[in-house]
Amino acid sequence: MKIVRILIILFINFSFANASSIENKILFKIDNEIITTIDVFKETNYLMALNSKISEMEKDDIYNISINSLIREKIKKIEIKKNTSKNNFDFDEVYLNGLIKNTYQKMGFKNLEDFSNHLKVHEIEITDIKDKISIESLWNELIYKKFFKKVVIDKIKLKEKVIEDNDREISSYLISEIVFKISDNKDLSQTFELIKKDINEKGFYNAALLHSISESAINGGDLGWIVDRSLNPKIKSKINKLEITKYTDPITIPGGFLILKLNNVKKDKIKYDIDKKLKELIRLSTNQQLNQLSNIYFDKIKKEIKIEKL
Secondary structure, X not given: OHHHHHHHXXXXXXXXXXXXXXXXXXXXXXXXXXXXXXXHHHHHHHHHHHOHHHHHOOHHHHHHHHHHHHHXXXXXXXXXXXXXXXXXXXXXXXXXXXXXXXXXXXXXXXXHHHHHHHHHHOOOOHHHHHHHHHHHHHHHHHHHHHHHHHOOOOHXXXXXXXXXXXXXXXXXXXXXXXXXXXXXXXXXXXXXXXXXXXXXXXXXXXXXHHHXXXXXXXXXXXXXXXXXXXXXXXXXXXXXXXXXXXXXXXEEEOOEEEEEEEEEEEEXXXXXXXXXXXXXXXXXXXXXXXXXXXXXXXXXXXXXXXXXXX
């Protein structure tokens, strides 16, 4: 296993056209799913296609990110199969094309053709992207069906916030996150020290890629600009104590711990469409709660699944 890992890391240094010359060996078995050397190459190419900064990381880190990403995907795939009557992972084509469009537009591509050409440079086909987006969409659908009734939204309170903030100067924070769980055989302090070491040596962005279990990890934990009134009071109090470029100690959240980095602060006077802003805040709050429930559920099923390193 160690020799295979070294070979993979060596080939990461070269063109992935060489991948076909590597013997395709099984590295992990996850229930009835497997991860092979070729899977790792393809996953690395996929991750680099979506985030060019990954290619700047140490080869050992790239390998670990790819393995962790594949394990998460396989576990989700297993759980989707258990909870659906579908025999495959086909998704509504119109909806799927919309998700792909959102993906390439966020990356700065104007059309599907430009995006497809970019993928081909990394030896990735648009069908590979469709497969991955389908699995993630089916997982989100599963989480929604299982936990939507547990989502609690105080719409009256949210509307009061929108009306109070309307046409007033408000603060917004540019934030990045690392969501993590305590590592095996380590306590919170030891796990945080490990993450902090990577933050200080490799930067927050790379540390998020390595350690975060949040969906934001692929973008280095970037959450974008968040209005202060949208933040949980506990989190807001932590952010307000930070200087720009600094990060918090671990904050306890449902299903794990959260580290937040403050990248920038701005103040704006904005005139809202109250109904539109209210819908946006409801969607944001719903997604935040569902993401936490998703992490808790994933952690539960991961403990029930046998992961063998071959």
